[in-house]
Amino acid sequence: MIKFIPYFHLGLALLVGLAQSDPHPLHDFCVADTAAGSQTFLTNDFPCINPELALPSHFATSALAMPGNTRENPSGFNVTLATISNLPGLNTLGLTLARADLAPNGLIPPHSHPRASEVTICLQGTLLVGFVDTSNRLLTQQLRVGDSFVFPKGLIHFVYNLEASTQAIAVSGLNSQSPGAQIGSMSSFASHPNIPDEVLQKAYLINGQDVARIRRNLGG
Ligand SMILES: *[C@@H]1O[C@H](CO)[C@@H](O)[C@H](O)[C@H]1NC(C)=O
Numbered sequence: 001m002i003k004f005i006p007y008f009h010l011g012l013a014l015l016v017g018l019a020q021s022d023p024h025p026l027h028d029f030c031v032a033d034t035a036a037g038s039q040t041f042l043t044n045d046f047p048c049i050n051p052e053l054a055l056p057s058h059f060a061t062s063a064l065a066m067p068g069n070t071r072e073n074p075s076g077f078n079v080t081l082a083t084i085s086n087l088p089g090l091n092t093l094g095l096t097l098a099r100a101d102l103a104p105n106g107l108i109p110p111h112s113h114p115r116a117s118e119v120t121i122c123l124q125g126t127l128l129v130g131f132v133d134t135s136n137r138l139l140t141q142q143l144r145v146g147d148s149f150v151f152p153k154g155l156i157h158f159v160y161n162l163e164a165s166t167q168a169i170a171v172s173g174l175n176s177q178s179p180g181a182q183i184g185s186m187s188s189f190a191s192h193p194n195i196p197d198e199v200l201q202k203a204y205l206i207n208g209q210d211v212a213r214i215r216r217n218l219g220g
Pocket of ligand 1: 067068069070071072073078079
């Protein structure tokens with residue numbers, strides 16, 4: 001029994017390490033120098049401006065104040081992000097903020113963020129949210145105004161507006177400056193170049209016409 005204890009601690013330490021978000025910043029802040037487009041070296045984040053030149057406005061944005069237009073997207077959603085391009089003070093802090101507008105019965109299709117967990121709050125409407133864990137169990141919840149829900153890092157999740165006649169709004173915080181997003185349907189059927197038809201037929205147990213139809217529907 002005794003000899004397993006060090007392994008247990010090692011395993012725990014590894015798990016805790018893996019659960020961390022982005023690397024910790026080395027300074028109080030690192031306001032992104034977004035004008036450094038012609039930089040000749042690459043860093044993991046944007047370089048910082050001189051901290052003495054930092055202004056309160058570098059830490060503020062109205063980017064999430066305006067609703068996104070949900071009419072152009074076939075699933076009826078629009079995500080607006082606060083990132084270092086409109087909120088340069090976010091640089092190196094391991095954060096992204098997102099506003100999601102959903103049309104009546106609009107859907108943010110099943111997707112995952114490979115580098116971030118996400119906590120979302122319903123600001124308007126009634127939402128059905130859910131994620132699928134790695135044992136394929138679905139966990140769902142209905143959110144009313146003021147309710148929040150967490151999507152664990154990397155797991156497939158969705159947000160659906162249950163109201164048939166009104167817009168819904170959700171705001172999410174993600175614990176990475178670069179959370180990444182992969183929409184399952186798009187990754188499978190609208191990648192460039194396409195995944196070979198035979199692969200999709202065997203993966204989804206469908207025929208070539210099915211593949212072609214889904215691809216067309218998704219603009220792939
Ligand atoms: C999201 O909304 C913005 C603001 O109305 C609009 O400019 C943009 O084209 C929309 N994006 C999509 C994918 O519909």
